[in-house]
Amino acid sequence: MQVAQDTVVSLHYELVDSQGELIEKTDAPIEYLHGGYDGIFALVEQVLQGKSVGESCDVYLQPHDAFGEYDESLVRIEPLAKFPPKLEVGMRFEGEAESSGEALVYTVTDIAEEKVVVDGNHPLAGMALRFHCTVHSIRAATAEEMAHGHAHGAHDHHH
Secondary structure (H helix, E strand, O other), rough: OOEEEEEEEEEEEEEEEEEEEEEEEOOEEEEOOOOOOOOHHHHHHHHHHHOOOOOOOEEEEEEOOOOOOOOOEEEEEEEEEOOOOOOOOOOOEEOOHHHHHHOEEEEEEEEEEOEEEOOOOOOOOOOOOEEEEEEHHHHHHHHHHHHHHOOOOOOOOOO
């Protein structure tokens, strides 16, 4: 079987930055539903099309192909009083973007003088990345997976 529309693809992958530093590596394979369901970077999906089990690919991702360009407007300064006690740099909170009202995850990047700096950018926004992966398995997606738009994996779930 080959990677094609409406197949569930299982991959081992490594994600490295432009200096070759490892950012993330799978211990166990991850699964995604192939065919435009946004389960993996679109450019990676294009390169994987037609691959077979055991084949690998190495994809260089510009920021717009990965987590987007860094957007300064997503950095906000908020009063410390808006946050729970024991706040620490690195903590994450869900909030709304001021401009769009879109739900974002904000990361606390600084705490000083009763003010908190939060950043709604993905931690890897603005970075060029290299995505190296090997196809572990391929199977036909179930009708339920296609209807839901994502792979359910071995431990199927209900919505």
